[in-house]
Amino acid sequence: MRPPRKRGPFDEAPDSTWMRVRPAVSVMAGSLIAILPMVAHFPILPPFGLLMLLGWRLMRPDAIPIWAPLGLGLWDDLLSGQPFGSAMTMWMLCFFMIDLIDQRLVFRDFWQNWLIAAGGVAFCLSLARLTASPLAAHVDTAVVLQIAISVMLFPVVSLLCAWLDRDYEPA
Amino acid sequence: MAASGNRRPGFSRRAQYSVFASYVIAVAGTLVGAILLALSHFDPVAFAAFRAGVAEVTTPISSGIAWAGRTVGAAPQTVVDFVTGGQTAAMRKQIEDERALLTRARALAYENRRLKALLKVRERIAEPVVTARLVSSSGSSTRRFATLNAGAWQHVETGQPVRGPGGLIGQVIETGPNTARVLLLTDPESSVPVRRTRDGLAALAQGRGDGLLDVRAVSGNADFVAGELFVTSGAGGVYPPNIPVARVVKRGRDIALAQAFARADTLDYAMVERAYLPPLPPPPAPAAPPKAPKK
Numbered sequence: 302m303r304p305p306r307k308r309g310p311f312d313e314a315p316d317s318t319w320m321r322v323r324p325a326v327s328v329m330a331g332s333l334i335a336i337l338p339m340v341a342h343f344p345i346l347p348p349f350g351l352l353m354l355l356g357w358r359l360m361r362p363d364a365i366p367i368w369a370p371l372g373l374g375l376w377d378d379l380l381s382g383q384p385f386g387s388a389m390t391m392w393m394l395c396f397f398m399i400d401l402i403d404q405r406l407v408f409r410d411f412w413q414n415w416l417i418a419a420g421g422v423a424f425c426l427s428l429a430r431l432t433a434s435p436l437a438a439h440v441d442t443a444v445v446l447q448i449a450i451s452v453m454l455f456p457v458v459s460l461l462c463a464w465l466d467r468d469y470e471p472a
Numbered sequence: 473m474a475a476s477g478n479r480r481p482g483f484s485r486r487a488q489y490s491v492f493a494s495y496v497i498a499v500a501g502t503l504v505g506a507i508l509l510a511l512s513h514f515d516p517v518a519f520a521a522f523r524a525g526v527a528e529v530t531t532p533i534s535s536g537i538a539w540a541g542r543t544v545g546a547a548p549q550t551v552v553d554f555v556t557g558g559q560t561a562a563m564r565k566q567i568e569d570e571r572a573l574l575t576r577a578r579a580l581a582y583e584n585r586r587l588k589a590l591l592k593v594r595e596r597i598a599e600p601v602v603t604a605r606l607v608s609s610s611g612s613s614t615r616r617f618a619t620l621n622a623g624a625w626q627h628v629e630t631g632q633p634v635r636g637p638g639g640l641i642g643q644v645i646e647t648g649p650n651t652a653r654v655l656l657l658t659d660p661e662s663s664v665p666v667r668r669t670r671d672g673l674a675a676l677a678q679g680r681g682d683g684l685l686d687v688r689a690v691s692g693n694a695d696f697v698a699g700e701l702f703v704t705s706g707a708g709g710v711y712p713p714n715i716p717v718a719r720v721v722k723r724g725r726d727i728a729l730a731q732a733f734a735r736a737d738t739l740d741y742a743m744v745e746r747a748y749l750p751p752l753p754p755p756p757a758p759a760a761p762p763k764a765p766k767k
Contacts, residue, residue, distance in 0.1 A: 332611070335608065335610065336530040336531075336534045336607075336608050337534070337537070337608060337611065338534045338535065338607050338608055339608065339609065340606055340608070340609040340656075341610075341611040342656075342682075342683035342735075343681065343682045343762060344610075344613055345611065345612075347612060367495060367498045368497040368498040368501060370495050370498075371497075371501035371502075371504075371505065374505065379523055379526040380526060382609075382613040382615050382617045383510040383610075383615050384509055385508050385511070385522075385523075386505045386508025386509035386512060386518040387506075387509050389501070389508065389509075389633070390502055390505035390506050390508075393501060393502045393505060394502065396498070397502075402599060414713070429613070429614065430614045432513070433613060433615050434614040434660045434681055435660055438660030438680060438681035439660075439682045439684075440614045440660065440680075440681035440682055443614070447612070451530050
């Protein structure tokens with residue numbers, strides 16, 4: 302089979318609406334993992350919405366605008382069972398921190414991305430645990446496990462983001 | 473790897489302002505989020521309507537996937553049943569039934585002793601509101617909520633107890649038209665009044681958040697032994713009495729670790745019951761108030 306012809310410099314650019322909303326849609330789909338038909342007895346599912354968000358942000362800073370975690374976090378709050386506004390606030394704070402890191406650490410490798418994502422996930426999950434459940438609850442072991450699983454999953458999520466972004470052409 | 477983009481978009485005033493505006497929106501939104509978080513901390517059901525709206529859409533999807541999963545998962549069992557003529561299924565069901573019966577019998581024996589002493593019987597007919605499936609739960613949150621596939625249209629109301637074939641599952645805390653959110657027993661903020669089947673010792677079964685329960689004696693000086701069974705006591709008027717709740721797994725004094733009977737991930741149906749409010753006898757006519765002693 303012949304490979305599709307590469308777009309020449311004078312050809313019309315393809316419609317990019319779908320390209321632009323693809324990151325946001327994939328983050329929302331990640332949050333939808335909560336509707337899987339299973340009843341968990343302790344928090345074990347990694348926060349796929351947050352992982353997708355960090356994956357996009359660290360792979361391509363212009364994929365998701367700076368204010369987008371507000372809407373995406375609101376969507377996650379509607380599904381996750383956390384108190385309303387928690388993902389909205391924490392995801393936004395994560396974005397601010399990554400923005401600051403971007404100013405200091407201009408050239409990043411994947412290892413640094415992974416480290417930043419690990420920090421972001423640990424920050425969000427532990428703060429979420431503090432706001433959602435009383436201090437006396439015995440969920441800390443489960444949350445530590447959840448953080449570990451999420452950090453280990455980050456490379457996979459990054460690959461998924463890169464695959465979704467495979468036909469992106471910088472303007 | 474390339475350098476991350478500069479935040480200054482160039483000399484265009486318009487572009488500079490739009491970057492500035494996006495940061496203003498982000499900061500303002502964070503503040504709004506923090507306010508929402510504080511609001512939902514003080515009034516946990518404040519945004520129930522939005523959650524119910526989303527659940528209305530997601531529940532049919534969840535139950536559809538669950539139906540497909542059950543059909544595929546039941547295939548090997550169907551083959552075995554076909555070969556053995558359904559014997560395994562019948563025996564498995566018999567074991568389940570007898571286990572439930574045993575707990576109930578123990579509770580009844582205690583009840584009988586108490587009633588003999590009381591010589592006063594008050595009957596209550598347990599009529600379920602609706603029987604539906606639990607379709608999904610808060611898997612990544614530290615809270616333990618499940619979504620029930622029935623809501624206000626099926627007369628499910630906030631506060632009604634939910635039980636499964638094995639025992640108590642939890643309590644309805646939010647209702648939408650066709651869905652309801654159930655606070656599971658294992659949630660860290662759930663607390664159920666229970667009593668020991670052996671002697672009726674009153675206790676509270678509180679969720680720990682890790683799938684187990686803490687049974688706390690209401691009065692001090694209790695000794696819990698592994699294997700002891702707890703059923704709802706009916707105190708508080710929410711949960712009907714004699715629903716199996718938990719079995720102690722580790723010996724403890726005053727507080728013991730227990731496991732809930734209803735494993736909500738393996739159960740098939742959940743039954744919503746009416747809140748248990750025993751009809752109170754009419755209050756006796758107030759006697760003539762004692763006259764205040766004159767000075």
